[in-house]
Amino acid sequence: MTPRICAETHEVVNQAPPLDGVNLYNSDLPLQQWVHHYRGDWATEQLSAYGQLAGGLLMQAGFQANANPPVFHSHDRYGHRIDVVEFHPAYHELMHAGIAHGITSAPWTDPRPGAHVARAATMYLHNQAEAGTSCPMTMTFACVPALRLQPNLAESWLPKILSRQYDQRNLPMEQKTGLTIGMAMTEKQGGTDVRANTTRAWPVDNPGPGQPYELLGHKWFCSAPMCDAFLTLAQTDKGLSCFLLPRHRPDGSRNQFYIQRLKDKLGNQANASSEVEFRGALAWMVGEEGRGVPTIIEMVAMTRFDCMIGSSSLMRQALTQAIHHCSHRQVGGRVLVEQPLMQNVLADMALESEAAVALTMRMARALDNLDDEYEAGFARLVTAIGKYWICKRAPAMINEAQECLGGAGYVEDSILPRLYREAPVNSIWEGSGNVQCLDVLRALTKEPTLVEMLFTELGDGHGDSHLKAHIHTLQQHFSDKDDIQYRARQLTEDIALALQAKLLLEAGNSTVSDAFIASRLQHQGRVYGTLPRELDVAALIARSAPQV
Template sequence: MTTPHPGGERESRPSRQEIRRSTNQAPPLVGHNVVTADRALSEAVLRHGSAEVLDSLVGIGAEAGSAEAREHGMLANEHHPVLRPFDRYGVRVDEVDFHPSWHWLMERAIGHGLAAAAWQAQEDGDPHAHVRRAAGFMAWSHTEPGHGCPVSMTYAAVPALRVDEAIAKEWVPRLASRIYDPGLRRPDEKLGALAGMGMTEKQGGSDVRANVTRAVAVPEDGSYRLYGHKWFTSAPMNDVFLVLAQADDGVTCFLVPRMLLDGTRNALDVVRLKEKLGNRSNASSELEFDGTVALRIGDEGRGVRTIIEMVAATRLDCVLGSTSLMRKAVSEAAWHVAHRSAFGSLLVDKPLMQNVVADLAVETEAATVLAMRLAAAVDRPDDAHEAALRRIALPLAKFWVCKRTPAMVAEALECLGGNGYVEESGMPLLYREAPLNSVWEGSGNVNALDVLRALGREPEVLDAYLTEVGLARGADARLDAAIDDTLALIGGLLGDRSGLERSARRLAGRMAALLQGTLLVRYAPEEVADLFIASRLSPGYDATYGCLEASGAELRAVVQRAMPVL
C-alpha cells in the first residue's frame, strides 16, 4: 500500500493487516495425548505393567493434553483460593472458596482414580495398580500441578490408616472413591472423601519430635483432644487429617475429621492461607487446635513410625510430580523449537539448540525410568528386595530428581526466549512450581540424611541397591567404572564416619545418578543411555545443559524421541 508523505514524497508502508499478522510463532501445544506421545513413559508402563494398563491410560492422556484442560489449569492458578472463616451470620465455617476450574480438575483427577483407588484395586487383585496410578498421576499433572497436592495426600494416607483396622474400615473406602464430593458434611453422608496431613509446627519444621501440640486422652470414649498450632497444612478443605501430637508417651499419630458424626464442626480453625511462590491454585494453611477431637492411630510414642509410610508415598508423588514437570517443560521446549525459525532455519535444526533439547530430554527420561521403577516396587509389597530397594531409592530419587527440576525447567523456559517468560506460555507456572517438591516431605538435606540413616541402620537396603545396579554390569565399561567409583565412595564414607554427614549430598547424588544410569542402560535406547553415561557419570561433568559431546545424528534422535506428536 502506498500512502502520501507529509512532505509530498511517497513511501511504501505495510498495511494494518500486515502489521497485525502473526508469523513464525509456534502454535499452542494442545490436542496431543501426553501418555502415548511420551515414549519413555509408555515403554515403562509396558515394562512394569502391561498393554492393558497402557490402553487404560489413553483416555487420561488425551484429556490431559486437551485445550480445555490447559485453560482450566491456567484459570485455577490465576484465581487463587480464598479463605472464608465466617458465614454472613458470624458462624465459624472455615471454608475455602475455589474457582470452578479447580473443581473441574479435581473431579477428573478423582474420577481417573488418582487418589486412593489404587490401594483398593491392589486388594482386589490388580497386580499393576500403582504403576497404573503413577503413570496417570504423571500424565494428569501436565494440566496443573497444584491440585495434585490433595490428591497425593489422599493416596498417601491409606498405609498409615491401615495401622488401625477399625479406622481403616471406616475411612479407606471413602478415600478410595472415584467420586469428588466437596463440602463440609458428616463423613457418613459423603460419597467420597479427601485426606490431608499436618506434621510441622512453627518451632520444629522437619524436626517433628520438637512438636508441642498436646494430645489429652478422654478415657470415657478412647478419643483425644488436641491443643496446638500446625504451621503448614495444605488442603484445609479436606475431610480428614493425619497429624502428629505429643501424648503422654511421646509423639503420636492422630486422625482429625473436620466434621463429627453428630453433624457438628470439629474445633479446627484455619488461621490463614499461606502466600506461596508457586502451587497457587492449592490452599496451604495454618491450623489451630483447641479441644479438637482426634482418634489415635497406632501406639502412643510411635507416631513417626506410624506415619512413615504416608511420608514414603508422598515422597513417591514428589518424584512423579517433578518428573511430570520436566516432561511438560521439555515438551513445550521441543515443540517451540520445531516450529520457530531463526537465522535462516528452524531452531530444532541448529546444532546448539539440538544439544540443549537433547540434554533436557535425557534428564527427563532418566527421571521417568527411576520414578516408574519405584512405582513398580509398590506393586510388590511382599517382595523383600523391592521393599528394601524402595526404602533406599525413594530418598535418593526424592533428593536428586526434585533437586534437578528447577534448573531443568529454567533451561526449557529459555528455549522459548521471551515468549517463555510470559504467563500465557504456561512456562512461568512450571518455573514457580519447580522448587516445590524439593521442599515438600523433607528438604534436600533431610532426604540426604535419610539415605545415611538407611545405610547405617538397615544393611539390607545397601544389598538391594547393589543388586539393582549390578544388573547392568558388563553393558558399558564406563558404567562399570562408575559403579566401582560409587561403591568406593560408599565404603570410604561408611568406613570413616567423621565426614559422613558433610558428604551426604555428594553421596546421595552419586548413588541416584548411578541408579538412573543403570536403569537407562537396561531399558532406554542406546543413544539415551550413552549420552547419560558420557555426561552425568563421567568425571568433570558440566552441569550446564547443552554441553553433550555427541554427533548430530545422535542428538537428533534423542530430540525426535522427546517430540510431542499431535
C-alpha cells in the same frame, strides 16, 4: 496504499502452532515405553483417554484454577465462624477427574501387577495439566497404609476414601459419597524436626490406639484445609503420636479446627495451604501411642514418591513446550531444532526427562511388589534417593526450557512460568534435600542389607566400563566413613546417577543409555547443553518430541 493498509504493520509469522489439545500420553513415547517395561501396559487404553483429557479440558482448567486462586472465609455474613476455603469450579473439575480415574485409589482397590505403575502414569499426566490439585489427591492416596494400622478407623473411613466419587460438600463424613484426606505435621518452632512439636493431646476417656483425644496446638503448614480429615501429630504422655482429625465431630457439628490464614506461596497457587489451630479438636489415635513418626511415615513414603512423579511430569511438560517451539521457530533462516547448539540443549534436557521417568517407574514397580523383601528394601532406600535427585533437577531444567522460548517463556500466556514456580515445592515438601540425603545414610546404616541390595541392583555395570568404574568408586566412597554426613549429597547423587544409567542400559536403547553415561558419568557439564561430541542428538530429540 490506503491509510488502512498502511496501518496494518505486520502479519503474524514464525510462530509455533498451538499445542492445545495434544494427547499427553500418546505423544509421549518414553512414558509409553517405561509403562510397558514395568507391566503397566494393560492400562494403555485408560492412559490414552486420560492423556487426551489432561492435554485438553484439564489443561484449560489448570489455567483457570491458577488465575482464580482459593479464597478463605473465616466467618459467614451473620458473623458465625465457618473456616471455609472457596475454590474456583475449575479446581473442582480437576479434582473430580483425577479421583474418578483412580489417582487416589486404584492400586489399593485393584492391586494387580503394574497397578502402581499405571497410577503413577495417570498422576504424571494429571500433574502436567495442574499440579495444585495433586497435593490433596496425593495425601488421600497416601493415607491408606497409615490408616490400615488402625482397623477400627480403617473400617469406617477407607470405603469413602477409596471411592471414585469426588464430593466437595462441607459435610460430616457420614453424609458424603467420597472423602479427601490432608496432613498437618510441622509447627513454627520445629519444621522438619517434628519431635519438637508442642501440640498436646488428652484422652477423652480411655487412652490408646483408636481412642478419641482432644488436641490443643497449632500447625504451621496444613495443606488442602478443606479435606474431610487430617493426619496430624501431637504429644501424649508416651511421646509423639499420630491422630486422624476430622473437620466435623460425630454429632455433625464442626470440629474445633480453625484456619488462621492461607499461605502466600511462590507457586502451587490453585491449592490452599494454611496455618491452623486445634482448640480442643476431637481426633482419634492412629497406631501405637508414642510411635507417631513411624506411623505417619507410612503416609510420607507415598507422598515422597509422588514428589518424584510431580517433578518428572513438570520436566516432561517443559520439554514438550521447548521441543514444540523449537521445531517451528526459525532464527537466521533455519529452524531452531536443526541448529547444533539448540540440539545440544534439547537433547540434554530429553536425557534428563527420560532418566527421571525411568527411575520413577522403577520405584512404582517396587511398590507393586512390596511383599518381596528385595523390592521392599529398594522402595525404602530409593524413595529418598529419587525424591532428592529428581526434585533437585527440575527447577534448572524448566528454566532452561523457558530460555528455549526466549521472552515468550517468561510470560504468563505460556505454561512455563507456572511450571517454574511449581518446581521447588517438590524438593521442599515432605523433607528438603538434606533430610532426604540423611535418610539415605540412616537407612543404609540401620539396615546393612540395603547396601547389599543396592549394589546387587547396580550389578557390575551391565557391560559398560564407565558405569562399572562409577559403581566401584561408589563402593569405595561408602567404605570411607569419615565425614560421611558432610558428603551425603554427593553420595546420594552418585547413587541416583548409577541407578538411572543402569535402568537406561537395561531398557536396551543404546542411543539413550550411551548418551546418558557419556554426559553424566564421563563428561559432567555444569549446565544443560554441554553434551560431548558424536552423540546422536537428533535421535534423542525425536524420541522425546511430542508426537502431534
